[in-house]
Amino acid sequence: MEAKTLVLGVIGSDVHAVGNKILEISLKEAGFTVVNLGVLVSQKEFVEAAVETNADAIMVSSLYGHGEIDVRGLREALIEAGIGDILMYIGGYLVVGSQEWSEVESKFKQLGFDRVYPPSTLPEDFIPGLKDDLGM
Amino acid sequence: MKDVTFLVDIGSTFTKVTAVDVEKRRIQSQSSAPTTPKDVSAGLQNALEGLKLTRGELQSAQVLACSSAAGGLRMVAIGLVEDLTAKAAKQAALGAGARVLKTFSFQLTEEDRAEITQLKPDIILLAGGTDGGNTENILHNAKVLASLPTAVPVVIAGNRSVAQEVAQSFPASFSTYIAANVMPQIGKLQVEPAREAIRKVFMEKIIYAKGLTKASRLIDSIFMPTPAAVLRAGQLLSQGTAITKGWGDCLIVDVGGATTDVHSLGEGMPTKAGVVVRGLPEPFAKRTVEGDLGVRVSVLSLMEAVSARVLAQDTNWSESQVEDRIRLLNAQPETLPQDAEEELFDQVLGHQAVKLGVGRHVGRLSELYTPSGLVWIQDGKDLSKVKRIIGTGGVLINSRDPLAVLEGAQQESTSLLELRPESPNYFLDGDYILAAMGLLAQEQPEVALTVLQNSLREYELTRRDK
Ligand code: B12
Numbered sequence: 230m231e232a233k234t235l236v237l238g239v240i241g242s243d244v245h246a247v248g249n250k251i252l253e254i255s256l257k258e259a260g261f262t263v264v265n266l267g268v269l270v271s272q273k274e275f276v277e278a279a280v281e282t283n284a285d286a287i288m289v290s291s292l293y294g295h296g297e298i299d300v301r302g303l304r305e306a307l308i309e310a311g312i313g314d315i316l317m318y319i320g321g322y323l324v325v326g327s328q329e330w331s332e333v334e335s336k337f338k339q340l341g342f343d344r345v346y347p348p349s350t351l352p353e354d355f356i357p358g359l360k361d362d363l364g365m
Numbered sequence: 366m367k368d369v370t371f372l373v374d375i376g377s378t379f380t381k382v383t384a385v386d387v388e389k390r391r392i393q394s395q396s397s398a399p400t401t402p403k404d405v406s407a408g409l410q411n412a413l414e415g416l417k418l419t420r421g422e423l424q425s426a427q428v429l430a431c432s433s434a435a436g437g438l439r440m441v442a443i444g445l446v447e448d449l450t451a452k453a454a455k456q457a458a459l460g461a462g463a464r465v466l467k468t469f470s471f472q473l474t475e476e477d478r479a480e481i482t483q484l485k486p487d488i489i490l491l492a493g494g495t496d497g498g499n500t501e502n503i504l505h506n507a508k509v510l511a512s513l514p515t516a517v518p519v520v521i522a523g524n525r526s527v528a529q530e531v532a533q534s535f536p537a538s539f540s541t542y543i544a545a546n547v548m549p550q551i552g553k554l555q556v557e558p559a560r561e562a563i564r565k566v567f568m569e570k571i572i573y574a575k576g577l578t579k580a581s582r583l584i585d586s587i588f589m590p591t592p593a594a595v596l597r598a599g600q601l602l603s604q605g606t607a608i609t610k611g612w613g614d615c616l617i618v619d620v621g622g623a624t625t626d627v628h629s630l631g632e633g634m635p636t637k638a639g640v641v642v643r644g645l646p647e648p649f650a651k652r653t654v655e656g657d658l659g660v661r662v663s664v665l666s667l668m669e670a671v672s673a674r675v676l677a678q679d680t681n682w683s684e685s686q687v688e689d690r691i692r693l694l695n696a697q698p699e700t701l702p703q704d705a706e707e708e709l710f711d712q713v714l715g716h717q718a719v720k721l722g723v724g725r726h727v728g729r730l731s732e733l734y735t736p737s738g739l740v741w742i743q744d745g746k747d748l749s750k751v752k753r754i755i756g757t758g759g760v761l762i763n764s765r766d767p768l769a770v771l772e773g774a775q776q777e778s779t780s781l782l783e784l785r786p787e788s789p790n791y792f793l794d795g796d797y798i799l800a801a802m803g804l805l806a807q808e809q810p811e812v813a814l815t816v817l818q819n820s821l822r823e824y825e826l827t828r829r830d831k
Binding site: 231243244278280281283284295 | 643734736
C-alpha cells in the first residue's frame with residue numbers, strides 16, 4: 230500500500246523544536262511520508278503544504294501556551310482550500326494553568342481537531358490509533 | 366579549435382555581434398546592425414559584414430546566438446498553490462529567459478482558458494503537486510489546456526506520479542515535454558530540469574515560429590533567449606570554472622524602457638544571527654522581471670509606483686513638469702534627453718526603477734514577537750553581503766552617469782528591512798557582452814570568464830570624489 234502522508238509542524242510563534250524532531254523520526258520509522266514544516270509555522274503554511282502534498286493528516290504541535298489562539302480558524306481554512314475533511318491531530322502542551330484535561334480536550338475538538346493529546350504523549354501512545362484512523 | 370567565435374545577440378531593435386579571439390582570450394571586434402524582423406538573417410549578415418573580416422575568416426568561425434526578437438520567449442506558468450508550485454513554475458520560466466505573461470494557480474477556469482488563448486504563449490509550463498502529492502489539479506488543468514483552440518508546446522514539471530497521464534491528456538497536435546518536478550517536496554525547489562526542457566523547446570520549436578530559421582543556417586548551435594544567456598554569464602562570473610575562481614555573489618541589473626530585470630547569483634542564506642528563513646527556497650541563479658518599472662513604455666506605472674512628488678524632489682522640477690515629461694516619454698518612447706536637465710531626469714527614473722526592482726528582488730526581514738522575545742523572519746534571499754553589482758542594457762550603458770542609476774540598488778537607512786547589498790562595488794557591462802559571454806560559456810567557459818572579467822574591470826564605476 231502507498232505510504233500515507235503527514236504534514237507536521239509547531240504552530241504560531243512557538244519555537245519548541247525537540248518534540249517536533251522526535252515526532253518526525255518516529256513517524257518516518259513507522260512508515261509514514263513526513264512533510265515536516267518545523268517550528269514557527271503559520272496556518273497558511275499548514276494548509277498549503279497539505280494541498281500540494283495531498284496529505285492524509287495534519288499533526289499540529291503547540292507547546293508555549295498560545296495554541297488555542299493560534300489554531301482558531303485552521304479547520305475553516307482547510308474547508309476553504311477544499312480539504313476540509315482531512316484528519317487533524319494536536320498535541321504538545323495545551324494545558325494552561327490548572328485546567329481539567331477533559332475541558333481542554335473538548336475545547337480543541339470544538340476547534341476542529343479529531344484527536345487531542347496531553348503533555349508527554351509518547352509516539353507509541355498515538356501511532357497505533359493514527360494508523361487505525363487512516364485505515365492502515 | 367576555431368580561432369574566432371562569433372557571439373550573436375538578435376535583439377528587438379539591434380543585432381549585435383561580438384567576435385572573440387579564442388587563443389588570445391580577448392574581444393577581436395564588435396559590430397551591430399538593425400534587426401530585420403521578417404527574416405533576421407539579413408540583419409545578421411549586415412552585422413557580420415560590419416566586422417570587416419575576410420570571407421575565409423567568416424566561414425571558418427563558429428557562430429553562437431541568442432535572441433530576444435519577436436517579443437522574446439512568451440510563457441504562461443501554472444501551478445497548484447500560489448506560493449508553492451505556481452511560484453516555483455514562474456521562477457523556472459523566468460530563469461529560462463522567458464517573459465512570464467501570467468502565472469495561474471489552482472484549477473483553471475473557463476475564463477482562464479479564454480485568457481490563455483488571448484495571451485498566445487509560446488510555451489506553457491504546467492506544474493502542480495509535489496511528487497506523490499496532489500494529482501487532481503494538474504490533471505484537471507491538463508484537460509482544460511488540451512482544449513485550447515491552437516496547440517501550444519507544454520512543458521510538464523509537476524507531480525511525477527501522473528506526469529505520463531498529464532502528457533497523454535493532450536491531443537497529438539500538442540508537443541509535450543516531461544521534466545522533473547519544479548517542487549518535488551515542500552521546501553525543495555528544483556528548477557534546472559524545467560529550465561533545460563524550456564530551452565530545448567525554444568531551440569526545437571520556437572525559433573521556427575519566430576522566423577529565426579533562416580538565420581539558424583548561419584548559426585552553428587546554441588540558440589537561447591537572451592535573458593537566459595545573461596543569467597548564464599552571471600553564473601559563470603560568480604562561480605568561476607574548475608580552474609579559475611569566480612567573483613562570488615553578484616547582482617545584475619538591466620533597466621529597460623519596458624521592464625527592469627534583476628538577476629542574483631548567490632544562495633542568499635541569512636548573514637545575521639537569530640534569523641529564521643521562511644517560505645519557498647530561492648534558486649541560486651534567480652531572475653525577476655518587473656513589468657511596471659521601465660523608463661519609457663512603462664514610465665507611467667513607474668511614476669505611479671514612485672510618486673510624482675518623489676520624482677519632483679529628486680529632479681528639482683515641479684510635479685506638473687514631471688507629469689508632462691512622463692507623458693511625453695510614454696507617448697514617444699524614442700525620445701532622447703536634449704539637455705543636462707532632461708538627462709538628469711532620465712537618470713532619476715533609472716535610479717528609481719533600480720531601487721524598486723532590486724527592493725522587490727531581495728529578501729526581507731520581518732519581526733515576530735514571541736513570548737520569549739523578538740524573532741526575525743527572513744523571506745527570500747539575504748543579499749546584504751553581495752560585493753558586486755553589474756549594470757547592463759542600453760539605458761545604463763548609454764547613461765552619462767550609470768553609477769548614479771545603479772546606486773538605487775544599495776541599502777539605505779530607510780530600507781533596512783530589505784536585504785539589499787550594503788557596500789557593493791559597481792561595474793558596467795560597457796562592452797555589452799554579458800549575453801555573448803553567456804553563450805560562449807557553453808563552449809569555452811575559461812575564455813568567456815577571462816574576457817568578461819577583463820571587460821568589467823575596465824568599467825568599474827567609482828566616484829571621483831571618493
Ligand atoms: C526546552 C524548553 C524550552 C526551550 C525550547 C528550545 C527549543 N528550541 O526547542 C526554550 C528555552 C526556547 C523555551 C522557551 C519557552 N518556553 Co519552554 N519549555 C521547554 C521544556 C523544558 C522542554 C520542551 C521539550 O523539548 N520537551 C521534550 C519533547 C520531546 O517533548 P514535547 O515537546 O512535549 O513533545 C512530545 C509530546 O508532547 C508529543 N507531542 C508534541 N506535539 C505533538 C503533536 C501531536 C499531534 C501529538 C499526537 C503528539 C505531540 O510528542 C513529543 C514526543 O514524545 C518545557 C517543559 C517540559 N518539560 O515539557 C518548557 C515549556 C514547554 N515551556 C514553556 C514556556 C511557558 C516557554 C516560554 C513561553 C517561556 C518564556 N516566557 O520565555 C518560551 C516560549 C518560546 C517560544 N516562542 O516558543 C511552558 C509552557 C506552559 C504552557 N503551555 O502552559 C513549559 C511547559 C514549561 C513550564 N512548565 O512552564 N522552552
